[in-house]
Each structure stands twice: as C-alpha cells, then as structure tokens.
Amino acid sequence: MxxxxxxxxxxxxxxxxxxxxxLATASRSLNGxxxxxxxxxxxRVVEAAQRLGYTTNLFAQAVAxxxxxxxxxxxxxxxxxxxxxxxxxxIDAASEENLVVTxxxxxxxxxxxxxxxxxxxxxRPRVMILAGSRTTGSPFEEHLRAELSSFExxxxxxxxxxxxxxxxxxxxxxxxxxxxDLAVALAGLGYRDVAVIAGPAEIRTAQERLAGFTAxxxxxxxxxxxxxxxxxxxxxxxxxxxxxELLATGATVDLIFAVNxxxxxxxxxxxxxxxxxxxxxxxxxxxxDIPTVRDITPALTTVRIPLEDVGRxxxxxxxxxxxxxxxxGGPAGPGAIPTETIIRESTPPR
Amino acid sequence: MxxxxxxxxxxxxxxxxxxxxxLATASRSLNGxxxxxxxxxxxRVVEAAQRLGYTTNLFAQAVAxxxxxxxxxxxxxxxxxxxxxxxxxxIDAASEENLVVTxxxxxxxxxxxxxxxxxxxxxRPRVMILAGSRTTGSPFEEHLRAELSSFExxxxxxxxxxxxxxxxxxxxxxxxxxxxDLAVALAGLGYRDVAVIAGPAEIRTAQERLAGFTAxxxxxxxxxxxxxxxxxxxxxxxxxxxxxELLATGATVDLIFAVNxxxxxxxxxxxxxxxxxxxxxxxxxxxxDIPTVRDITPALTTVRIPLEDVGRxxxxxxxxxxxxxxxxGGPAGPGAIPTETIIRESTPPR
DNA sequence: AGTAGCAGAGAAAGCGCTTACCGGCCCCGG
DNA sequence: CCGGGGCCGGTAAGCGCTTTCTCTGCTACT
Numbered sequence: 217m218x219x220x221x222x223x224x225x226x227x228x229x230x231x232x233x234x235x236x237x238x239l240a241t242a243s244r245s246l247n248g249x250x251x252x253x254x255x256x257x258x259x260r261v262v263e264a265a266q267r268l269g270y271t272t273n274l275f276a277q278a279v280a281x282x283x284x285x286x287x288x289x290x291x292x293x294x295x296x297x298x299x300x301x302x303x304x305x306x307i308d309a310a311s312e313e314n315l316v317v318t319x320x321x322x323x324x325x326x327x328x329x330x331x332x333x334x335x336x337x338x339x340r341p342r343v344m345i346l347a348g349s350r351t352t353g354s355p356f357e358e359h360l361r362a363e364l365s366s367f368e369x370x371x372x373x374x375x376x377x378x379x380x381x382x383x384x385x386x387x388x389x390x391x392x393x394x395x396x397d398l399a400v401a402l403a404g405l406g407y408r409d410v411a412v413i414a415g416p417a418e419i420r421t422a423q424e425r426l427a428g429f430t431a432x433x434x435x436x437x438x439x440x441x442x443x444x445x446x447x448x449x450x451x452x453x454x455x456x457x458x459x460x461e462l463l464a465t466g467a468t469v470d471l472i473f474a475v476n477x478x479x480x481x482x483x484x485x486x487x488x489x490x491x492x493x494x495x496x497x498x499x500x501x502x503x504x505d506i507p508t509v510r511d512i513t514p515a516l517t518t519v520r521i522p523l524e525d526v527g528r529x530x531x532x533x534x535x536x537x538x539x540x541x542x543x544x545g546g547p548a549g550p551g552a553i554p555t556e557t558i559i560r561e562s563t564p565p566r
Numbered sequence: 567m568x569x570x571x572x573x574x575x576x577x578x579x580x581x582x583x584x585x586x587x588x589l590a591t592a593s594r595s596l597n598g599x600x601x602x603x604x605x606x607x608x609x610r611v612v613e614a615a616q617r618l619g620y621t622t623n624l625f626a627q628a629v630a631x632x633x634x635x636x637x638x639x640x641x642x643x644x645x646x647x648x649x650x651x652x653x654x655x656x657i658d659a660a661s662e663e664n665l666v667v668t669x670x671x672x673x674x675x676x677x678x679x680x681x682x683x684x685x686x687x688x689x690r691p692r693v694m695i696l697a698g699s700r701t702t703g704s705p706f707e708e709h710l711r712a713e714l715s716s717f718e719x720x721x722x723x724x725x726x727x728x729x730x731x732x733x734x735x736x737x738x739x740x741x742x743x744x745x746x747d748l749a750v751a752l753a754g755l756g757y758r759d760v761a762v763i764a765g766p767a768e769i770r771t772a773q774e775r776l777a778g779f780t781a782x783x784x785x786x787x788x789x790x791x792x793x794x795x796x797x798x799x800x801x802x803x804x805x806x807x808x809x810x811e812l813l814a815t816g817a818t819v820d821l822i823f824a825v826n827x828x829x830x831x832x833x834x835x836x837x838x839x840x841x842x843x844x845x846x847x848x849x850x851x852x853x854x855d856i857p858t859v860r861d862i863t864p865a866l867t868t869v870r871i872p873l874e875d876v877g878r879x880x881x882x883x884x885x886x887x888x889x890x891x892x893x894x895g896g897p898a899g900p901g902a903i904p905t906e907t908i909i910r911e912s913t914p915p916r
Numbered sequence: 917a918g919t920a921g922c923a924g925a926g927a928a929a930g931c932g933c934t935t936a937c938c939g940g941c942c943c944c945g946g
Numbered sequence: 947c948c949g950g951g952g953c954c955g956g957t958a959a960g961c962g963c964t965t966t967c968t969c970t971g972c973t974a975c976t
Contacts, residue, residue, distance in 0.1 A: 224632070225690070225720040227932055238956045243934060251935090251954070269716050274688040275625040275634065276932035279961050282574070284625065286668075294657060295857070295874070300650040307644060307671050316689065318636075318668045321657050338624040339666065340575070366619050370575040452861070481861045488863070507645070511802065511831045513838070513863035524645070577962055588926045593964060601965095604924070626962035629931050 226268040235264035247272055274316075278340070283371075287317045287531065288341040290332060292324045292348040296451075296478060297506040298523065302347050302377060305527020313535060315342065322348070324450065326356035333363050340372070343534040347377040347527075349421035375534035377526055379420050387530045387553060391421055391503075392428035394519040394555035398473070398501060399432025401557045402517070406566030407471040407499055411444040413458035413483060415475050419450065425475040425503055444469065448479065455482025463490055469498060470566060477502035477509050480516055484562070499563040514561035521555055529553070576618040585614035597622055624666075628690070633721075637667045637881065638691040640682060642674040642698040646801075646828060647856040648873065652697050652727060655877020663885060665692065672698070674800065676706035683713050690722070693884040697727040697877075699771035725884035727876055729770050737880045737903060741771055741853075742778035744869040744905035748823070748851060749782025751907045752867070756916030757821040757849055761794040763808035763833060765825050769800065775825040775853055794819065798829070805832025813840055819848060820916060827852035827859050830866055834912070849913040864911035876903055 232242035237257055244251055245258040246265060253261075264270075278284040287310050291299040303319060310317045320336060322329040329346075336344065344367065351357060364374045364384060376386040402410075410433060415422030430440050444467060448458030455474050459482065462472070472487075474480035480502025487494040494500050495514035502509060505520035531537075582592035587607055594601055595608040596615060603611075614620075628634040637660050641649035653669060660667045670686060672679040679696075686694065694717065701707060714724045714734060726736040752760075760783060765772030780790050794817060798808030805824050809832065812822070822837075824830035830852025837844040844850050845864035852859060855870035881887075 223719075223721065225687075229932075239933085240935080240956060240958095241954090244955095247934085249934080254954075257955085271684065271687045273629070273690060273932055275628040275690060276961090277934075278625045279623070279629050279931090279963080280933040280935085282934095282961065293654070294644075295647070295650045295654040297645070297647065297650075300645045300647075300653075303650075303669070304643070304645040304671070307669065311670070316668055316670070316686075318666055319653070319657065320661070320666070321654070334621065336666075337575075337621045340623060340625060369573075371573065452857070481858070485861050507802070508831070508858045508862075511835050511862055512858075579962075589963085590926060590928095590965080591924090594925095597964085599964080602924075607925085623962055626931095627964075629933080629961090630963040630965085632931065632964095 225273070226265075226270040227273070228270070230268055231261060231265045231270050234268060235260040237261060246270075247277065284340050284342055285315050286339050286341040287315045287343045287345065287534075288336040288339060289317055289319045289345045290322055290329065290336070290347065291319065292322055292450075294319060294321050297508060298476065298478065298504050299347060301506065301523035302527040302530075305524035305529075306345060306531050307527075308524070309528040309531040313531075313537065315531075315535075324348070326351060326354045326360070330356045330360050330363065333360060333367075337363070337367055337372075343373045343375065343531065345375045345377065345530050345534060346381075347530070349378050349419045350376075350381060351418045352420055352423070353418055373534040373536075375530045377530050379424060385533050387526055387533060389421070389521060389526070390552035390555055391424035392431070393552070394521070394557070395425040395428030395475075395503065396432035396435075397555070397557045398503070398517075398519050399429045399438075400435060401559060402471060402473075402499070402501060402563060403433055403436035403438050405499075405559070405563060407563070408438055408566075409467075409469045410438060410440055410471045410473065411446070411462050411467065411469045412440065413455055413462070413472060413474040413479055414445055414447050415450040415454070415479070417447050422450070422475050429473055429475075443467070450476060450479065452478045452482040452485075455479030456486040457482075459483045459486035460490070471499040471501065471563065473501045475503055477504040477506045477516065477518055480518070481509065481512060484512060484514075484516070495562045495564060499566075501563055505558060510560065517560045517563040518558050519555050520558050521553060526553055575623070576615075576620040577623070578620070580618055581611060581615045581620050584618060585610040587611060596620075597627065634690050634692055635665050636689050636691040637665045637693045637695065637884075638686045638689060639667055639669045639695045640672055640679065640686070640697065641669065642672055642800075644669060644671050647858060648826065648828065648854050649697055651856065651873035652877040652880075655874035655879075656695060656881050657877075658874070659878040659881040663881075663887065665881075665885075674698070676701060676704045676710070680706045680710050680713065683710060683717075687713070687717055687722075693723045693725065693881065695725045695727065695880050695884060696731075697880070699728050699769045700726075700731060701768045702770055702773070703768055723884040723886075725880045727880050729774060735883050737876055737883060738901055739771070739871060739876070740902035740905055741774035742781070743902070744871070744907070745775040745778030745825075745853065746782035746785075747905070747907045748853070748867075748869050749779045749788075750785060751909060752821060752823075752849070752851060752913055753783055753786035753788050755849075755909070755913060757913070758788055758916075759817075759819045760788060760790055760821045760823065761796070761812050761817065761819045762790065763805055763812070763822060763824040763829055764795055764797050765800040765804070765829070767797050772800070772825050779823055793817070800826060800829065802828045802832040802835075805829030806836040807832075809833045809836035810840070821849040821851065821913065823851045825853055827854040827856045827866065827868055830868070831859065831862060834862060834864075834866070845912045845914060849916075851913055855908060860910065867910045867913040868908050870906040870908050871903060879903070
C-alpha cells in the first residue's frame with residue numbers, strides 16, 4: 217500500500233515508466249485534461265501511481281501551468297477569535313474549490329503587512345485576502361495599494377474584508393450602520409451617560425464604529441463628550457486598560473461601548489476588578505459577536521457579524537464563485553454584509 | 567517604484583535582460599548562492615529587479631532546488647482558541663525562518679485528516695505539523711502513519727503536537743501529569759463529589775486527562791464512579807450538553823472537571839442556565855488555559871499549557887532549530903512540556 | 917616573459933510537470 | 947477500394963528557476 221523508501225518522491229516519470237506509457241499519457245490520466253485517455257491505460261497509470269505512492273508535485277504543476285492553487289490570507293492576529301473565525305470561513309470555502317490556504321500574520325503593523333504581501337507574491341497565489349482594518353494616514357497604505365495593483369495586473373485577485381478599499385474587491389462590513397443601530401437600541405433601553413473605549417485612532421474600523429455609534433446616540437439626543445472617548449489597543453488588554461483609565465477620570469457612566477468584542481471582554485473584567493457589577497452598575501456592549509461573548513457573564517450585548525460567512529464570501533468574491541452580490545468596491549450600501557444588533561444581559565433596560 | 571502593467575509577472579529572464587547580464591548571474595545576485603558576484607553586476611541586477619517589480623517565483627525555485635519553504639499545519643478547527651493559539655506560535659516561529667505556513671483543517675475527522683495529509687504532500691512541504699489529539703481504534707490511524715512515514719522517507723519532516731506519536735517527532739503534552747496535579751490540588755481544596763465531562767471516548771487526549779485526573783483523585787481517596795463520567799463532544803456545546811445530561815441524572819456533585827477549556831465554558835453556561843451558581847454551588851475546572859477562561863465568570867481553574875510556545879517548539883523541533891530538548895518520540899517524561907495548575911475562582915476551597 | 921591557477925560570467929542541462937504538435941490507426945463515404 | 951478525418955499515444959518544447967560546467971581574462975609566481 218505504501219511507498220518505497222526511496223530518497224525522493226516518485227515523479228510522474230516514474231509512474232509512466234512503471235505503467236509502461238508515455239509521460240503525456242500519465243499526466244493526462246492523473247491530472248485531468250481536455251483529452252481523453254483510453255480507460256485501460258488510465259487504469260494502469262492510476263494503479264502504478266498508487267503502487268509508487270505518487271502525489272502530483274503541485275509546485276511543478278503550478279510552474280508548468282502558470283497558475284497555482286494557493287490562496288494567501290493576511291490577518292492581524294490569528295489567535296484573535298475575530299480573525300480565526302474569518303480564517304475558518306476562508307479555509308472552508310477554499311477547500312471546496314481545492315485551494316490551499318496560506319496564512320500570514322501582520323500583527324497590525326503596516327510595515328510588516330507590506331513586507332508580507334511582497335513575500336507572499338512570490339507564491340503567485342491565485343488570490344490574496346486581506347482581513348482586518350485599513351488605517352488612515354499610514355504612508356504604507358499607498359505602497360500597499362501599489363503592490364496589490366501590480367499583483368492584480370499580473371493576474372492575481374485581491375479581496376479585502378473591511379471597509380471600502382476600492383479599487384479592490386471588498387467584503388464590506390457596515391461598521392457605521394451596525395454601530396448606529398446598536399446605539400439606537402441602547403438609547404432606547406434608556407442609556408444616557410455613555411463612554412466608548414475606541415480602538416487606536418488611525419484604525420478605520422474603530423473610527424467608523426465610533427462615528428456610527430455617536431450618530432445613533434445623537435438620534436436620541438444623547439451626547440458623547442470627547443473626554444468619554446478613550447483610545448486603546450484593539451485587544452482584550454486594551455479594553456481592560458482603557459476602562460481603568462476611564463474609571464480613573466471619575467466620570468459617571470451607565471454604559472461602556474467597546475468597539476470590538478475582545479476589548480469588551482477586557483472592559484467587563486476591568487469593571488469587575490474595580491468592584492463594579494458589569495451590566496448592573498454599568499452596561500457593556502461590544503461588536504463582532506465572537507463566540508465567547510455569549511459565555512461570559514453577563515452575556516454581552518453586541519453586533520453580530522457572520523464572521524465565517526464573511527470569510528467564505530471573501531474567497532468566493534475573489535475566485536469569482538460568489539453566489540450573490542456580495543459587495544465590491546462601492547460605498548457601503550446594499551452590498552454590505554448585514555449586521556444584527558444582539559441585546560443580551562450586559563445591557564438591561566434602565 | 568511599482569511594476570509595469572504587463573500581463574504576467576516579470577521573470578528572472580526579464581530582469582537579466584534588463585540588467586544586461588546572464589540568467590545565471592541574475593539568479594546568483596538575487597537569490598544568494600555559494601558563488602560570488604561582482605558587486606557592480608549585483609547592483610545592476612538588484613536595480614533592474616526593483617524597476618520591474620520582480621519577485622522570485624517560489625514555486626519555480628522550489629522545483630529547481632527540489633526543496634520548498636512551506637510548512638503545512640493541520641488542525642482540527644482553526645476557530646478553536648486552542649488551535650489558533652498553537653497556530654500563532656507556529657506561524658511566528660516559521661516566519662523567523664522565512665517559511666510560509668499553510669493551514670488545513672481536518673474537523674476532527676480521521677478520514678478527512680488522512681485525505682488532507684495526502685493532498686498536502688503535493689505541496690512537498692518541508693515540514694508537516696499535526697496538532698490535535700490522536701485517536702485510538704481508528705482504522706485510519708494506521709494509514710496515516712504509513713502516509714507520514716513515506717513522507718519522511720522522501721525527505722519531509724513530521725511533528726506531532728499531542729501524545730507520544732512515535733516514530734515521529736512529538737511535542738509531548740503531559741496530559742496525564744497535568745490532570746493528576748489538578749486533581750490533587752482540587753482534592754486538597756476539599757472537593758469530594760466529582761464528575762467529569764470527558765471528550766469522545768476514542769480521543770487519546772481525553773482519555774489521558776481523564777485517567778490522570780482519576781489517578782490524582784485516588785491519591786486523596788476520592789472515587790470517580792463510572793456514571794459520573796459523561797462523554798461529549800470536544801466543543802463548547804459538547805460541554806454544555808454533557809452538563810445537562812449530568813444534571814439530569816440527579817447526581818449531587820461539588821465539582822465538574824471538563825477535559826478542556828472550551829468544554830468547561832459550556833459547563834459554566836449550562837450550570838448557570840440550570841439556575842446554579844458555578845463556582846459556588848458546583849466547582850468547575852478545565853484544561854488548556856485558553857485566553858478567554860480568565861475572563862469568564864467565575865474565572866476558570868485550569869491547567870496551563872503554553873500554547874503558543876508549543877506551536878513554536880513544534881516548528882523548531884521539525885526544522886531542527888530546536889533550542890532545547892523538547893521532547894521527541896519517547897514516553898512522556900523529562901521532555902514533555904511543563905504544565906501548571908492554575909486555581910481560580912471557579913473552584914473555591916470547600 | 918611564460919605559464920599555472922583562479923575568479924567569475926555565461927551557456928546549457930536539468931527540476932517535474934503540461935500541452936502543442938505529430939503521426940499511426942481506424943472508420944467512414946464516395 | 948481508396949482517401950479524408952477523428953481519435954488518441956507519444957515526442958518534445960516549454961514553464962521559471964538553479965547549478966554544473968565551460969571558458970575567458972586576470973593575477974601571481976618562477
């Protein structure tokens with residue numbers, strides 16, 4: 217059943233010899249082709265391959281065909297549930313199309329992101345998916361665009377998962393709208409003294425969620441004073457520290473909105489460590505609906521994004537297998553991924 | 567700065583022509599080689615490459631060199647924090663060595679795992695890392711071994727992250743010892759009526775943790791009746807349902823040990839949904855110390871495994887860059903990854 | 917001054933695969 | 947009974963690289 221203990225893998229050549237046919241025939245019967253091969257030959261080849269433990273060398277195949285079966289996925293941090301959920305979706309959809317996913321992490325560092333894209337181009341991936349927020353004001357942003365454009369010029373496809381990243385295909389996340397809806401819902405529940413633990417100022421996702429949230433509050437006549445906006449890291453610890461900072465100002469608030477769930481988790485812990493009861497003393501809301509937030513106490517109010525689905529869509533968008541009109545480069549609107557406000561125990565009515 | 571809008575990426579040939587040197591020289595100056603190249607030539611080549619936006623075609627390079635820069639990582643579920651943390655470690659260590667990581671998910675399905683390994687072999691990865699528990703009694707297990715052996719025979723390296731998987735290099739997780747220590751600590755805290763939500767019976771990790779835990783309890787004279795062992799899925803929902811099942815039996819217990827943290831999270835939620843106060847009415851303990859468990863309420867008692875580190879080690883073990891004697895194929899012992907019992911609020915003294 | 921010896925550039929032969937293209941065979945119609 | 951097409955194996959020319967080997971042009975020594 218298994219292979220010979222030779223020093224290097226069997227090649228197609230070996231298989232052809234073993235089967236007593238030509239290289240061409242072996243290739244045709246093993247790796248599909250427009251042309252037909254006599255069934256008896258095909259069988260002999262397949263058996264020979266089996267016997268030798270042959271597997272097509274994908275690299276060589278890629279070189280010969282001039283196209284690969286690789287998808288490159290860039291994420292900020294694979295251990296972050298937001299990204300790992302997206303990755304799960306991408307991988308799932310990719311395996312359906314027999315594509316192999318390569319993951320690289322950029323650690324929210326534009327410089328490194330750019331380097332990574334450059335390095336990944338060497339793989340000549342069919343598709344490159346960039347998950348994670350764009351930033352404003354980074355000098356690298358422009359270089360990145362140039363690099364990606366040139367990647368597309370040479371036959372690659374690029375897909376973003378974020379806000380509008382024209383001219384590239386994008387799975388649009390309606391951060392503004394989602395945050396606005398959440399704010400409206402919370403204001404409706406009676407919250408009035410609100411603080412926001414926002415992400416780093418230059419991260420667009422953070423900006424948009426903040427803006428949308430502010431707008432939603434305004435619709436209910438609720439103000440969000442600038443000193444109630446704390447910028448912090450996009451991580452659990454960022455949320456934790458941001459909350460400490462907020463509490464230190466002595467502000468009296470009845471609600472803290474963290475612009476993403478991992479931060480919100482930090483908020484909850486910080487409140488508790490400060491002797492407060494999250495949900496009861498101060499409401500907490502997050503954004504993303506990562507799996508864990510329904511299991512923490514109190515279960516977290518948040519905005520759901522179908523993360524795995526987003527990953528799947530990104531892949532399909534890029535490979536052109538998209539089933540439906542998932543957004544591409546246009547402004548947030550009809551094509552954006554629908555979000556859903558989920559009210560849980562962390563924000564009881566006031 | 568950026569590339570020409572040609573239809574296909576610049577090749578080394580283009581670069582050589584542009585620089586007015588031979589292909590060989592271009593190759594040597596761009597991608598290193600034992601041989602020296604006149605500095606002025608080298609410069610011309612580098613500039614030409616720059617101008618054309620050239621990036622080495624890694625596939626072609628791999629074909630020519632007969633070796634790749636790819637690492638394949640197999641995980642059961644990338645969205646599971648256990649695996650995503652390990653993946654983070656692997657990716658981190660890999661990028662240090664300029665290796666690219668390809669991730670495939672097997673969904674805890676032996677058949678699929680085998681298929682995936684076969685498919686991945688086509689990539690001729692330098693290293694294949696299999697994270698996740700081995701199972702007992704699966705007919706595929708043997709085929710997997712054969713496949714992997716033949717992969718190693720043809721020059722690949724394999725590393726497992728799990729229990730002893732001789733003859734392959736393994737980052738040993740001392741499940742028995744960790745669980746035993748945990749049990750000793752908990753018995754010391756006064757717990758006497760214990761139940762275990764174990765994973766699927768055929769998963770070795772689950773078996774070992776259960777065995778170790780039982781042994782630890784026994785040292786304190788605490789029995790674990792068979793009917794107090796509930797087998798359930800290795801997921802959050804598994805933990806949840808397992809707990810419901812346990813509660814339905816009407817057993818009075820003062821502690822539930824879930825064999826991994828994600829299950830423990832489910833246990834906590836199930837208890838709460840059943841009107842019980844986890845930690846107070848019934849203690850809960852998990853295993854792995856995934857990041858979220860310190861943020862749920864009550865913070866979870868668990869056994870820490872340095873997951874990222876484990877990932878890093880696995881890679882180094884396989885590439886031979888291992889710094890220290892991280893375990894390889896021997897029985898659990900000196901080489902195993904050290905675990906640490908972490909007592910948190912979910913198991914107050916009784 | 918003559919030659920051995922050594923750099924180091926370039927030509928060319930692969931690496932494992934795909935895919936025109938060629939040519940033998942068989943079937944059909946005239 | 948003969949010629950034109952299909953059909954389908956095989957031959958060979960790549961794909962974009964690396965690497966061996968050849969060969970030129972020096973330096974350095976006797």
